[in-house]
Amino acid sequence: SERGLGTPATRASIIEGLISQEYIARDGRDLLATRRGIELIALLERIGLKTLTSPSLTGEWEYKLKQMEQASLGRESFMDGIKKLTGEIVKRVHDFQEAQQQVxxxxxxxxxxxxxxxxxxxxxxxxxxxxxxxxxxxxxxxxxxxxxxxxxxxxxxxxxxxxxxxxxxxxxxxxxxxxxxxxxxxxxFPAREEDESAVNEEAVKAASVTVPGMGEHDVMETAKAWKLPTLTAGKENTPVSVARTILGREIPLDQVLKILSEGKSDLMKGFISQRTKRPFDAYLVFNAKLGKIGFEFPPREKKYPARKAAGSGKNAKESKESKGKEGKPKAK
Structure with missing residues (x-):
């Protein structure tokens, strides 16, 4: 209990720092280790600095900071330990780098x-x-x-x-x-089967849609996608298309038209996460610059109502009246 990982505010800032440095990434409401983060941990273990990958080091520092608060550990002693560890880290990294270059x-x-x-x-x-x-x-x-x-x-x-x-x-x-x-x-990347067969794939006009700033275009229906051959975007000017099924959820024509004309669909339910296999709800949004369809998630609902401040309201008044002059409960 004395060797924690800091306050919730500290942990939040650490997480944001890891995201900004691309060691972890958000996937919807989950946090995933990126390849860069995994490779860093593997590298530290190869160098012999496994202690930097363990939460026990942070826990030990938290414990020593509490000792300093209680005046049972001097600041100089704490800083000497930090300097010693830093020197050891620098030396091991330097030696490892030299050894790698010599091989x-x-x-x-x-x-x-x-x-x-x-x-x-x-x-x-x-x-x-x-x-x-x-x-x-x-x-x-x-x-x-x-x-x-x-x-x-x-x-x-x-x-x-x-x-x-x-x-x-x-x-x-x-x-x-x-x-x-x-x-x-x-x-x-390998050509996908649907790309290879796209030439022979039958396309039927399903509707027309006006995309803000990009004019009116025909929406063609194929077996696997809603395609707009005359609407191109991105660096390679690729024709825009919307898959008929995204993460297990069928995308109807009316939502495709809304995405393209308004930039955002209605809230759609029943998507299935590839990683967790759990269902989730989201909006589909259109990035006109890239010509891509992405997700936008609804705001989280508050699970717990805000609590009233202690000492206010009717209950506080009754509690105050039930006490005597010395602040003790009256004898019945």
């Missing part, structure tokens, strides 16, 4: 795809060129790349579709790697 694997007998210099430096973390700034990390989106995969990427400029990547929310996905015009490794 060099056999050179890759390949030409640099940027400057065409022969021979690429090969370390535990990356494959890089000694003559220019070309470099490819060996861990991409949470996936450790094999040397053969890196060689294929460097020689051919592209790999096939690979499994084992993880998103910033920790969800697995498959993708391929390719070198862009600046010789940087970027992800590309």
């Amino acid at each position: 060099e694997l056999p050179e890759m007998d390949l030409d640099c795809p940027c400057c065409h210099a022969h021979g690429l430096k090969n370390t535990l973390d990356a494959v890089s060129c000694r003559s220019c700034k070309f470099s490819i990390r060996k861990v991409i989106s949470g996936r450790e790349m094999a040397d053969e995969e890196l060689k294929t990427l460097i020689v051919d400029g592209r790999t096939g579709i690979l499994q084992g990547f993880t998103s910033r929310f920790g969800k697995p996905f498959e993708a391929g790697l390719e070198l862009n015009d600046k010789c940087r490794a970027t992800l590309y």
